[in-house]
Amino acid sequence: MLSTVLIRGRTPLLVGRSLSLVVANCNRINWEASRRLYHDERDQKKLGRYQRNDSNSRPRNSRFNSRPRTRSRDDDDEVHFDKSTFSKLIHIPKEDNSIDVTLDSLLEEGVLDKELHKAITRMEFPGLTPVQQKTIKPILSSQEHDVIARAKTGTGKTFAFLIPIFQHLINTKLDSQYMVKAVIVAPTRDLALQIEAEVKKIHDMNYGLKKYACVSLVGGTDFRAAMNKMNKLRPNIVIGTPGRLIDVLEKYSNKFFRFVDYKVLDEADRLLEIGFRDDLETISGLLNEKNSKSADNIKTLMFSATLDDKVQKLANNIMNKSECLFLDTVDKNEPEAHERIDQSVVISEKFANSIFAAVEHIKKQVKERESNYKAIIFAPTVKFTSFLCNILQNEFKKDLPILEFHGKITQNRRTSLVKKFKKDESGILVCTDVGARGMDFPNVHEVLQIGVPSELANYIHRIGRTARSGKEGSSVLFICKDELPFVKELEDAKNIIIAKQENYEPSEEIKTEVLEAMDQETENLSDVIISLISSYRSCIKEYRFSERRILPEIASTYGVLLNDPQLKIPVSRRFLDKLGLSRSPIGRAMFEIRDYSGNRDRSENSYDDDGVESDTSFRGNRNNNRDKRGDYDDEQSERGSYNRRSFSRSNDRNNYSNRSNSRY
Numbered sequence: 209m210l211s212t213v214l215i216r217g218r219t220p221l222l223v224g225r226s227l228s229l230v231v232a233n234c235n236r237i238n239w240e241a242s243r244r245l246y247h248d249e250r251d252q253k254k255l256g257r258y259q260r261n262d263s264n265s266r267p268r269n270s271r272f273n274s275r276p277r278t279r280s281r282d283d284d285d286e287v288h289f290d291k292s293t294f295s296k297l298i299h300i301p302k303e304d305n306s307i308d309v310t311l312d313s314l315l316e317e318g319v320l321d322k323e324l325h326k327a328i329t330r331m332e333f334p335g336l337t338p339v340q341q342k343t344i345k346p347i348l349s350s351q352e353h354d355v356i357a358r359a360k361t362g363t364g365k366t367f368a369f370l371i372p373i374f375q376h377l378i379n380t381k382l383d384s385q386y387m388v389k390a391v392i393v394a395p396t397r398d399l400a401l402q403i404e405a406e407v408k409k410i411h412d413m414n415y416g417l418k419k420y421a422c423v424s425l426v427g428g429t430d431f432r433a434a435m436n437k438m439n440k441l442r443p444n445i446v447i448g449t450p451g452r453l454i455d456v457l458e459k460y461s462n463k464f465f466r467f468v469d470y471k472v473l474d475e476a477d478r479l480l481e482i483g484f485r486d487d488l489e490t491i492s493g494l495l496n497e498k499n500s501k502s503a504d505n506i507k508t509l510m511f512s513a514t515l516d517d518k519v520q521k522l523a524n525n526i527m528n529k530s531e532c533l534f535l536d537t538v539d540k541n542e543p544e545a546h547e548r549i550d551q552s553v554v555i556s557e558k559f560a561n562s563i564f565a566a567v568e569h570i571k572k573q574v575k576e577r578e579s580n581y582k583a584i585i586f587a588p589t590v591k592f593t594s595f596l597c598n599i600l601q602n603e604f605k606k607d608l609p610i611l612e613f614h615g616k617i618t619q620n621r622r623t624s625l626v627k628k629f630k631k632d633e634s635g636i637l638v639c640t641d642v643g644a645r646g647m648d649f650p651n652v653h654e655v656l657q658i659g660v661p662s663e664l665a666n667y668i669h670r671i672g673r674t675a676r677s678g679k680e681g682s683s684v685l686f687i688c689k690d691e692l693p694f695v696k697e698l699e700d701a702k703n704i705i706i707a708k709q710e711n712y713e714p715s716e717e718i719k720t721e722v723l724e725a726m727d728q729e730t731e732n733l734s735d736v737i738i739s740l741i742s743s744y745r746s747c748i749k750e751y752r753f754s755e756r757r758i759l760p761e762i763a764s765t766y767g768v769l770l771n772d773p774q775l776k777i778p779v780s781r782r783f784l785d786k787l788g789l790s791r792s793p794i795g796r797a798m799f800e801i802r803d804y805s806g807n808r809d810r811s812e813n814s815y816d817d818d819g820v821e822s823d824t825s826f827r828g829n830r831n832n833n834r835d836k837r838g839d840y841d842d843e844q845s846e847r848g849s850y851n852r853r854s855f856s857r858s859n860d861r862n863n864y865s866n867r868s869n870s871r872y
């Protein structure tokens with residue numbers, strides 16, 4: 209059969225030939241499904257409309273054909289497409305991992321070059337992990353398909369794409385040797401820099417591979433210095449965060465990026481969320497537009513521990529190929545969380561008690577382990593992270609290093625503390641979700657969480673900072689009763705059941721100790737609590753919280769921490785108006801409304817308009833979020849896109865705060 213069809217309005221494909229080659233190369237995969245053409249009749253009728261008759265035709269650049277979208281939280285699940293058809297998704301389930309693939313077998317089959325084999329062998333891994341076994345060959349296959357790969361946290365996904373990329377560079381070493389051939393995109397700067405370090409590990413294991421140079425392009429670093437490096441090293445691999453990549457591509461795509469064969473999205477589900485997706489479409493459009501081979505030459509590889517078929521739809525505008533392999537190492541009904549993590553949840557009556565519970569837990573661990581304790585503690589917002597870090601430093605500084613890590617810390621400092629925490633055998637990293645995904649800190653004993661993550665999937669990524677690379681680990685989630693719907697949501701949506709549950713009530717002793725360790729000004733404390741309220745407000749729907757219960761509960765933390773439970777955060781009526789809460793009993797339950805007409809004395813520590821400045825996520829003006837806060841992570845603040853991660857206020861008055869950019 210030799211049937212020519214036009215797929216996704218782009219490229220005529222010789223389907224018969226394509227299928228026979230696929231079958232020949234990958235005979236362990238059930239290709240039966242691939243024989244079914246995925247176009248329905250209606251698509252066939254559309255063919256004429258998209259027909260292209262010359263090789264110079266370019267696909268529609270997503271920069272130009274992406275519809276501007278203003279979306280509310282309610283729209284979150286709705287996906288807008290610019291194309292009328294999707295690539296065919298071919299699911300390769302976990303059980304198709306039957307035959308062991310080893311570095312030696314890949315060498316013998318001629319898939320891996322001996323120099324690369326040497327470099328990876330020198331790392332002395334016990335073998336290839338399932339995701340590495342499953343992805344290396346299909347990524348290198350001459351077949352025209354994109355790849356999505358799902359594997360649990362800490363199972364070596366980075367090498368699962370770096371090994372085939374290196375092999376591709378070796379295979380094509382005589383072609384365009386001073387050009388970028390692989391572009392890897394990561395959602396945070398720290399992760400991009402970590403991937404660059406992994407490339408350097410391969411270089412260090414075999415100096416002969418150093419000629420395949422790599423440069424990172426991330427925000428918060430000197431642009432000119434990075435471009436000098438690009439000119440000097442002429443890298444084959446570029447690793448970047450979206451904003452900086454776009455900046456470079458817009459200026460220099462002709463010079464460096466005309467020969468790209470692969471683009472990789474690490475933490476793909478995160479990169480395809482609102483806020484990043486437009487950037488990814490722009491990157492893809494720029495790369496396709498300049499590609500010297502063809503506009504659909506670039507293969508897209510997408511990796512994450514939390515992926516489902518929906519990702520293909522979200523990525524439709526950036527995938528070039530007519531087929532997409534979904535290489536799965538997790539069973540359909542199996543939880544995505546790593547099974548080696550011993551998970552538990554500690555439930556308190558009050559949100560504030562989670563702080564006491566966490567401190568008490570750490571005290572016990574530090575004592576039992578004689579300070580040989582390495583843990584990461586996640587907190588919901590930047591301000592709360594600083595606040596918590598301050599308490600932990602006062603409590604444990606003499607025993608362990610306590611490190612503060614979030615998007616408001618300078619990149620230099622972030623980079624040096626990541627290095628330190630990777631190296632150290634003990635210590636506590638106190639962080640926002642900027643550290644939730646991808647970061648590989650060896651030998652973390654425990655992951656602790658006070659409150660809920662910024663998105664459901666991040667629970668899996670947060671706890672995945674422990675039990676990596678074959679090690680054991682445990683996680684403890686500290687929540688209050690009003691946060692319990694989150695645990696239910698984990699069960700319903702992610703099939704994660706936390707079997708160990710315990711109730712907690714703080715002793716007077718621990719309360720006094722923590723309150724003494726908390727050398728906060730009351731004004732700072734109001735800021736901290738308001739950032740928490742903002743954060744929880746933005747996830748009420750996602751986690752099915754009761755607004756009536758959760759918001760006053762979070763607000764009550766102010767009084768508890770000032771040792772007067774009746775005390776409420778003082779605010780002006782104008783401030784409450786801005787929250788849209790002035791007529792709501794919830795607002796009155798949370799705040800003490802003071803009359804400041806004519807006298808705006810800040811020494812009163814109340815929130816009027818000026819006070820809001822400290823947490824602009826309550827403001828409607830999105831530009832303010834970027835300019836004043838500067839505490840989003842990475843490109844999300846840097847490039848100044850106004851509405852990254854934002855949701856339309858007008859569509860949902862009860863949910864108009866931005867989706868807590870203060871969370872990173």
Ligand SMILES: Nc1ncnc2c1ncn2[C@@H]1O[C@H](COP(=O)(O)OP(=O)(O)OP(=O)(O)O)[C@@H](O)[C@H]1O
Pocket residue numbers: 333334335336337340359360361362363364365366367512513645646647648672676677
């Ligand atoms: N074949 C292997 N055997 C043992 N360890 C490995 C192997 N390949 C990679 N590793 C190590 O496993 C650790 C985790 O790898 P990596 O960071 O790539 O995991 P990941 O699957 O990307 O995790 P995450 O989902 O959190 O991003 C790293 O320290 C890496 O060096």
